Every structure is written in C-alpha cells, then in structure tokens.
Amino acid sequence: MPAAPAGTLYRGREGMWSWVAHRVTGVLIFFFLFAHVLDTALVRVSPDYYNRIMDTYKTPVVNLMEVGLVGAVLYHSLNGLRVMAIDFWEKGPRYQKQMTYAVIAVVLLVMIPGTYFMMQHTVEEMFGSTT
Amino acid sequence: MTALDDRPVSAADAAHVTTVTLKIRRYDPEVDPDANWQTFDVPVEKGDRLLDALHHVKWYQDGSLAFRRSCAHGVCGSDAMRINGVNRLACKVLIKDLATKEGQEILVEPIKGLPVEKDLIVDMEPFFEAFRSIKPFLITDGREPTRERLQSAEDRARFDDTTKCIMCAACTTSCPVYWTDESYFGPQAIVMAHRFIFDSRDEGAEERLEILNEKEGVWRCRTTFNCTDACPRGIEVTKAIQEVKRALIFRRV
Numbered sequence: 001m002p003a004a005p006a007g008t009l010y011r012g013r014e015g016m017w018s019w020v021a022h023r024v025t026g027v028l029i030f031f032f033l034f035a036h037v038l039d040t041a042l043v044r045v046s047p048d049y050y051n052r053i054m055d056t057y058k059t060p061v062v063n064l065m066e067v068g069l070v071g072a073v074l075y076h077s078l079n080g081l082r083v084m085a086i087d088f089w090e091k092g093p094r095y096q097k098q099m100t101y102a103v104i105a106v107v108l109l110v111m112i113p114g115t116y117f118m119m120q121h122t123v124e125e126m127f128g129s130t131t
Numbered sequence: 132m133t134a135l136d137d138r139p140v141s142a143a144d145a146a147h148v149t150t151v152t153l154k155i156r157r158y159d160p161e162v163d164p165d166a167n168w169q170t171f172d173v174p175v176e177k178g179d180r181l182l183d184a185l186h187h188v189k190w191y192q193d194g195s196l197a198f199r200r201s202c203a204h205g206v207c208g209s210d211a212m213r214i215n216g217v218n219r220l221a222c223k224v225l226i227k228d229l230a231t232k233e234g235q236e237i238l239v240e241p242i243k244g245l246p247v248e249k250d251l252i253v254d255m256e257p258f259f260e261a262f263r264s265i266k267p268f269l270i271t272d273g274r275e276p277t278r279e280r281l282q283s284a285e286d287r288a289r290f291d292d293t294t295k296c297i298m299c300a301a302c303t304t305s306c307p308v309y310w311t312d313e314s315y316f317g318p319q320a321i322v323m324a325h326r327f328i329f330d331s332r333d334e335g336a337e338e339r340l341e342i343l344n345e346k347e348g349v350w351r352c353r354t355t356f357n358c359t360d361a362c363p364r365g366i367e368v369t370k371a372i373q374e375v376k377r378a379l380i381f382r383r384v
C-alpha cells in the first residue's frame with residue numbers, strides 16, 4: 001500500500017460529519033467525567049484540597065470550557081436521539097438529514113443565549129459591569 | 132510512453148471541445164514505493180463522462196495508466212473510484228458536473244480501504260470474501276418443488292431495493308468503519324444478505340442473521356450514510372442495514 005502522499009479527505013456529508021462530531025463530543029465528555037470523578041473524589045481525601053482545586057476553576061478559561069461542555073453534552077444527547085431514530089424508526093434513515101439540521105438548530109438556539117448567561121459573570125469581572 | 136493525439140478535428144467539433152485537468156493518484160510499486168499525483172490535460176466534449184477522459188489519457192497520453200472498466204454503462208460495477216473525494220462510477224459521472232468552474236481540477240483516486248495494486252486498481256478479494264461469507268445464494272429445506280417458487284408482488288417488493296446491487300464496492304469503501312477495520316463485513320455484504328433474508332422463498336434467514344449478529348456484523352455500522360450517498364444504483368444502503376438490525380432485535384423477519 002502506498003503511504004505517501006496522503007490521499008484526500010473523503011468528502012462525506014451530513015451523516016459522516018454528524019458522526020465525527022458525535023465521536024469528538026463523546027471523547028470530550030469522557031475526559032470531563034474522568035476529571036470530574038477525580039476532583040470530586042478528592043473531597044473524601046481532604047475537603048481543604050477540594051476547595052483549593054475548586055478555586056482554581058474560577059477562571060475565564062474554565063468558564064469557556066464549561067460552555068463547551070454544555071454544548072458537547074447537548075449535541076451528544078440530541079444526536080444520540082437521532083441515531084436511535086435512525087435505527088428504530090422505520091422512516092428514520094430517510095429523514096436523517098432533516099434530523100441533523102434539527103439537532104444543529106436546537107443546539108444553536110440553546111447555546112447562543114446559554115453562552116450569554118453562562119459567560120455574563122466572567123465578562124463583567126473582566127471588563128467591568130455595565131449596570 | 133507518451134503519444135500525442137493528432138487526429139484531425141473539424142471546426143464544428145472543435146467549437147465545443149474544452150479542456151479539463153485530471154489529477155490522478157498514480158501508484159506503481161515496481162517503479163516507486165510511494166504514490167504520486169499526476170495531472171493530465173484532456174480535451175472533452177459536452178456529454179463526456181469521466182471514463183471518456185480516462186480513456187483519452189490511456190489511449191493517447193500515457194498507456195501505463197491502469198484502471199478497471201468493462202461495460203461503460205453502469206452495469207458491471209468495475210469502475211468505482213474516488214472522484215473529487217467521493218466514491219462514484221467513472222462511467223456514470225459527467226465531466227460537466229465535476230469541473231463546474233473554469234480550470235478546476237478533477238481529483239481521481241482509488242477507492243479507500245482495499246489494498247491498491249496499481250493506480251486505480253485495488254485488490255477486491257477482501258470485499259468478495261465478505262460477500263461470500265453471508266451465503267449469497269438461495270437456501271431451502273425439503274423437497275424441490277415441481278413448479279417454480281411463487282411469490283406475491285408485496286413479498287417481492289420487500290427486498291426489491293437490494294436486488295439492484297452491482298457489487299461495485301463504492302459503499303463498502305466509503306465506510307469510515309471499514310477503512311479502519313477490514314474485518315467488518317461492510318455495507319455491500321449486508322445489502323446482499325438483506326436481499327435473501329427478506330425473500331419469502333428463502334429459508335436461510337436465521338443462518339444469515341446469526342452471521343451478521345457477530346462482532347464484525349451489522350452492529351459495527353455507525354450510520355454515517357456515506358454508503359447511501361455513494362451507491363450508484365441509488366440503493367438505500369443504510370436503511371437496508373437498519374432493517375437487518377431490527378430483524379435481529381425483534382427476532383422477526
């Protein structure tokens with residue numbers, strides 16, 4: 001098999017990219033859960049350490065990651081429903097594109113105001129409150 | 132080996148002959164262990180298909196270009212290749228749909244996931260092996276009937292879609308799961324199994340379902356729909372796979 005040069009990327013469509021996004025968000029959520037289990041377990045070791053770790057989370061970067069996490073969980077769960085519909089609903093495979101766009105629409109609809117509310121505090125701290 | 136096309140062209144003909152550039156992924160292990168991209172400028176007429184352009188390259192520019200084709204009419208399934216990034220039959224796609232913008236290159240690569248032998252030719256054996264493993268033939272018990280095996284129009288309609296397969300491998304080699312796991316049966320084998328599982332005359336459904344229930348069977352499908360998009364026969368491949376999955380879950384054909 002020839003190795004170089006690499007071939008081009010397969011130009012898949014909605015179905016392929018929604019699957020790629022499903023994988024990526026799934027892995028992100030796994031890493032979050034991993035970290036989450038570790039830091040929560042810390043409370044049993046030493047509540048003081050736990051509090052100190054929690055304090056390190058109160059930064060704009062972590063806030064941004066939280067927004068990402070909510071988005072990832074939202075996409076992963078909605079697309080999970082789509083995948084179930086494809087497998088169990090007789091007409092699912094025919095409507096997979098429409099369902100992909102519905103998932104994207106809901107994610108955007110929730111995440112645009114959601115990002116605003118979640119970031120409000122951080123933005124006010126960084127740039128000063130408007131009120 | 133290079134030969135120039137010096138056939139006379141009439142003025143009227145020349146008027147609607149345009150030039151397109153093919154960028155082909157070449158590979159010849161006897162010359163170079165690596166593949167490389169080679170471009171060819173090809174004169175094409177309005178109604179030409181990609182296969183015509185490949186013929187032009189092979190017949191008049193570089194005879195060493197290797198690709199498979201036979202019927203040239205989308206029937207034999209020989210010339211599936213990756214064209215502008217997606218699996219298509221070279222004999223079915225029109226040049227005018229590929230090079231929509233002036234001077235746009237048309238990318239041609241072998242299908243992915245099967246070992247490349249030379250240029251656009253891949254070793255189809257792993258693909259045929261998966262096909263054979265689902266027992267693609269009528270299975271019946273009991274005595275052979277003296278007259279033909281009758282079937283109602285409704286019963287025939289259940290598997291009509293999957294009878295259209297020409298075994299071009301466009302679906303199987305468009306599947307991201309197949310690229311990374313060649314022991315996966317792949318969409319085509321499932322399509323072929325579907326054709327028999329849902330055939331009221333066949334009695335091997337249980338057997339085939341058991342084969343597809345294995346680790347490398349239908350459960351590897353991640354519903355990316357690349358296969359459905361790629362199938363030149365318009366078979367709803369993912370839907371067929373889903374029907375097999377449901378037959379397994381609900382134990383009903």
Ligand code: SF4
Pocket residue numbers: 208295296297298299300301302303318319322361362363364365366368
């Ligand atoms: S299902 Fe379609 S894409 Fe797959 S081998 Fe058959 S004809 Fe080709």
Ligand code: FES
Pocket residue numbers: 199200201202203204205206207208209210220221222223
């Ligand atoms: S050459 Fe027969 S299908 Fe294209």
